[in-house]
Amino acid sequence: MNSFYTLIMDKEANSMWTEKYRPKSFAEVKGQEEVVKRVKAFVEKKNMPHLMFAGPAGVGKTTLALVIARELFGEDWRDNVLELNASDERGIDVVRVKVKNFARTRAIGSAPFKLIYLDECDALTKEAQQALRRTMENYTQNCRFILSCNYSSKILDPIQSRCAMFRFKLLAKEQVKDLIDKIAKTEKVEITSSGFDALYEASGGDVRRIENIFQSCASVSNKIDDDLVFKVASVAKPKEILTILEHAVKAEFIEAKKLLINTMLEYGLSGIDVIKQIQQKVWDISSELATDKQKLEIIKLCGDIEFRLVEGSDSYIQLEALLAKIGAVCEK
Numbered sequence: 001m002n003s004f005y006t007l008i009m010d011k012e013a014n015s016m017w018t019e020k021y022r023p024k025s026f027a028e029v030k031g032q033e034e035v036v037k038r039v040k041a042f043v044e045k046k047n048m049p050h051l052m053f054a055g056p057a058g059v060g061k062t063t064l065a066l067v068i069a070r071e072l073f074g075e076d077w078r079d080n081v082l083e084l085n086a087s088d089e090r091g092i093d094v095v096r097v098k099v100k101n102f103a104r105t106r107a108i109g110s111a112p113f114k115l116i117y118l119d120e121c122d123a124l125t126k127e128a129q130q131a132l133r134r135t136m137e138n139y140t141q142n143c144r145f146i147l148s149c150n151y152s153s154k155i156l157d158p159i160q161s162r163c164a165m166f167r168f169k170l171l172a173k174e175q176v177k178d179l180i181d182k183i184a185k186t187e188k189v190e191i192t193s194s195g196f197d198a199l200y201e202a203s204g205g206d207v208r209r210i211e212n213i214f215q216s217c218a219s220v221s222n223k224i225d226d227d228l229v230f231k232v233a234s235v236a237k238p239k240e241i242l243t244i245l246e247h248a249v250k251a252e253f254i255e256a257k258k259l260l261i262n263t264m265l266e267y268g269l270s271g272i273d274v275i276k277q278i279q280q281k282v283w284d285i286s287s288e289l290a291t292d293k294q295k296l297e298i299i300k301l302c303g304d305i306e307f308r309l310v311e312g313s314d315s316y317i318q319l320e321a322l323l324a325k326i327g328a329v330c331e332k
Helices: 002-014 033-044 061-080 092-103 126-138 157-161 173-187 193-203 207-220 226-233 238-249 253-267 271-284 292-310 315-331
Strands: 050-054 081-085 114-119 143-149 163-167
Touching: 033 061, 033 163, 050 061, 061 081, 061 114, 061 143, 081 092, 092 114, 092 126, 126 157, 157 163, 173 193, 173 207, 193 207, 193 226, 207 226, 238 253, 238 271, 238 315, 253 271, 253 315, 271 292, 271 315, 292 315
Parallel strands: 050 143, 050 163, 081 114, 114 143
Antiparallel strands: none
């Protein structure tokens, strides 16, 4: 018996933090207060429409769907829930076979209906979405759908009109800090205030990414600061990006180029990563070096260079061209 409990404890200790600290009830869900309040009311009455969750990655869409399943069906929730990732299986056959076969049977036990959760449903083809629309119409008595997507504009209007829409937003810094403090206390890890700021900046409010970076840092050291976070996350320090921009604005092209290449090689950054960080730091350039109008021109240049990188252009050549153009813009 003791060895059994030891095995369970070891498994819990070695699990991914994104799953280990995933909320199990409405009370544990961070942020999205209005969404949780409305969804909780549906669940308490055991009568809810089809739902659509839209928003960026790592803000709690899948977590809230699993909480709904647990609250509705209790310990046997897996028997009454079908979870599919539409980005893996995006064709019409998925809807015609897997979804339809699950939807046409009645719920097990005293559950009022079954639940079908389609993650990343904006990846479904138009034909699959048309088939899904018909399935949602025909099997409303037996099941409810929860559709999750990053961009609701990619979902057909007839499907959107059949769902109650809930829009998720990135978590605020204070809400993330509560979660990080809880994890740090449980895992006996110390994180400095600068380390937390770096963690939040590197993740951009994506809680899944925050927990993954935090776990990676904790495997290296029990004391986490900003230096460790930026290295593990493969993100350049904001000060380094700002220094590169300042050299470029002053038309000091050689210095800016050297710093840029060294930073990319040190952190293993791609061209797209650098462009995104440069765009974020443009407004931190001193007003003595660049006017607001010039900063707007720089942001426009970032957009042009990113488009070229996405189209397959060489990262180093395009980024060097960006530095040259920034110098030209700010000399005017």
